[in-house]
Amino acid sequence: MAQLSSPAALDQAAPTLAEAPAPERPRLRDRRWGDLPTVVRRTLLLAVLLLAWQLAVSYGGVNPLLVAGPIDVAKAIGRGVQDGDLVHSTLVTLRVLAEALGIGVVVAAVLTTFATWTRLGEDLLVLLTAMLNPLPAVAILPLAMLWFGINTTALIVVIANAVVWPIAINVSQGFRTANPTVVAVGRNIGLRGWRMVWYVLMPAALPHTVSGLKSAWAFGWRTIIAAELVFGVAGKGGGLGYFINNAKTYLHVDDAFAGLVTIAVIGIVFDLVFAWIEKKTVVAWGMKTGS
Amino acid sequence: MSASAAVPLPRSGGADPMLSVSHAQIGYVVGDRRQVAVGDVGFEVTRGSTTMLLGPSGCGKSTLLKAVAGYLRTWRGTISVSGHPVGAPGPDRAVVFQEFDQLFPWRTVRGNLEFPQRANGRGRVEARRRTDELLELMGLTAAADRHPHQLSGGMKQRVAIARALALDPDVLLMDEPFGALDAQTRSRLQRELKAVAARTGVTVLFVTHSIQEAVYVGDEVVVLSTPPSTVLETLDVRGLDDPTDRDFVAALARLRGLLAGDDDHADPDLAHAAFE
Numbered sequence: 346m347a348q349l350s351s352p353a354a355l356d357q358a359a360p361t362l363a364e365a366p367a368p369e370r371p372r373l374r375d376r377r378w379g380d381l382p383t384v385v386r387r388t389l390l391l392a393v394l395l396l397a398w399q400l401a402v403s404y405g406g407v408n409p410l411l412v413a414g415p416i417d418v419a420k421a422i423g424r425g426v427q428d429g430d431l432v433h434s435t436l437v438t439l440r441v442l443a444e445a446l447g448i449g450v451v452v453a454a455v456l457t458t459f460a461t462w463t464r465l466g467e468d469l470l471v472l473l474t475a476m477l478n479p480l481p482a483v484a485i486l487p488l489a490m491l492w493f494g495i496n497t498t499a500l501i502v503v504i505a506n507a508v509v510w511p512i513a514i515n516v517s518q519g520f521r522t523a524n525p526t527v528v529a530v531g532r533n534i535g536l537r538g539w540r541m542v543w544y545v546l547m548p549a550a551l552p553h554t555v556s557g558l559k560s561a562w563a564f565g566w567r568t569i570i571a572a573e574l575v576f577g578v579a580g581k582g583g584g585l586g587y588f589i590n591n592a593k594t595y596l597h598v599d600d601a602f603a604g605l606v607t608i609a610v611i612g613i614v615f616d617l618v619f620a621w622i623e624k625k626t627v628v629a630w631g632m633k634t635g636s
Numbered sequence: 637m638s639a640s641a642a643v644p645l646p647r648s649g650g651a652d653p654m655l656s657v658s659h660a661q662i663g664y665v666v667g668d669r670r671q672v673a674v675g676d677v678g679f680e681v682t683r684g685s686t687t688m689l690l691g692p693s694g695c696g697k698s699t700l701l702k703a704v705a706g707y708l709r710t711w712r713g714t715i716s717v718s719g720h721p722v723g724a725p726g727p728d729r730a731v732v733f734q735e736f737d738q739l740f741p742w743r744t745v746r747g748n749l750e751f752p753q754r755a756n757g758r759g760r761v762e763a764r765r766r767t768d769e770l771l772e773l774m775g776l777t778a779a780a781d782r783h784p785h786q787l788s789g790g791m792k793q794r795v796a797i798a799r800a801l802a803l804d805p806d807v808l809l810m811d812e813p814f815g816a817l818d819a820q821t822r823s824r825l826q827r828e829l830k831a832v833a834a835r836t837g838v839t840v841l842f843v844t845h846s847i848q849e850a851v852y853v854g855d856e857v858v859v860l861s862t863p864p865s866t867v868l869e870t871l872d873v874r875g876l877d878d879p880t881d882r883d884f885v886a887a888l889a890r891l892r893g894l895l896a897g898d899d900d901h902a903d904p905d906l907a908h909a910a911f912e
Binding site for chain 1: 705706707724725726727729730731733735737738739740741742751752755756783784785786803
């Protein structure tokens, strides 16, 4: 950044730009693709990639024991939905994630409230977040297994730890940066204590809360799959990570791919849900510009 | 401190003061230093009238308004509304701030007007009726379902005024509410406020640094000196609403003279104080 903004760098950049061939030509060629609607562009691209994948598997000489083509994967997904294996695994994973998110939200709420009202609480939150947030959450899994055994409790503890910090950090920042004029208005209309928190601070902090939940969900989702894989190695448990590991054990490569696709699709769906929530709330209220 | 009532006030606001400020001293604690902003100020605002607090920037007029609103406490003297000393901020002293972002962005215009009423125990039907009335009064009916970020600065300030009126306050406190508006919108809102104050009979305390605004909007102008401020003069400007009128021009000249004269002898004092 510093180099780019220095005058010397600008001097060097300028002639390069001038010497470059007129930019109209490549852009014109690009125009037809760019004129297509986003959905069409992405669908076409996806179709091309799937085709290349299928061709590579069918004619590329890859070992069919190790790589499954998209058609086989689609079949495996269909089978998994029909016999309920894949659906059941997905539900197990989502349920653990939901419970952990619930616990994470409650703990984050308590920590944030404490941090908003007392200096000690604020210091504690800053310290805990600084220590625990950078730690990859799955790293505490061995200890959790030792303490709670190879069971859902261990998973929930690990995932709750993964989600609580991004939520707490963001919500408390949202509280601290709430517009002071709006808070003054809240006092003026007679709001105190929990009514101030509920009617003014919480909505004012909503943009931060939503982004906190967004990263919490993303952390949690990655962590739970990793944790389930470890459980799968230990030969116990359920869920998508276990499903994939199991498929590997029995060399059902198509099932392993089916599990991966399911994980990716759920990730996309959740991102869309969060984008929708943001659009309907903070973006609609002008508290955050749309992306 | 309240025993000082025997000392005559600079000017009696009449038999029925809605707001009364007596020997108020207000300041800030900066580090370990106490800095006095308002030295010794007293005035009264008659029920149903509009009093303007006029003074140079930094004279403590906003500080005084914040003390009336309850955000700051007086160091000395008393401030009372309807005969009761003021406490914490409350809906009896509704404030309109200068900042455009004083509305709740997550509520529509209607929601911004209804919520404070509901929060103060007014029933749904009654709150709705009062909101419709105020939307009509402030010319906001067409914007009722919009969110604040979709409104212009002038519209936002209209909503803020309507919201303050919705609480049926004893005093409406306005802290340079038109200060950030362009000149045209500003004079339109001055005109509207004057009409609304006349129609609703609300008591207003209005902080401004604009001499023109003080004479046009106010019934009375309390002129404050540079800090630690005292009342230089209280001028009756009731009925002056034609800027070409001789009395209007005379009032402008009088106020301009007061502020300039104060500046002349205040500046060296301030410079001296800063070195101490």
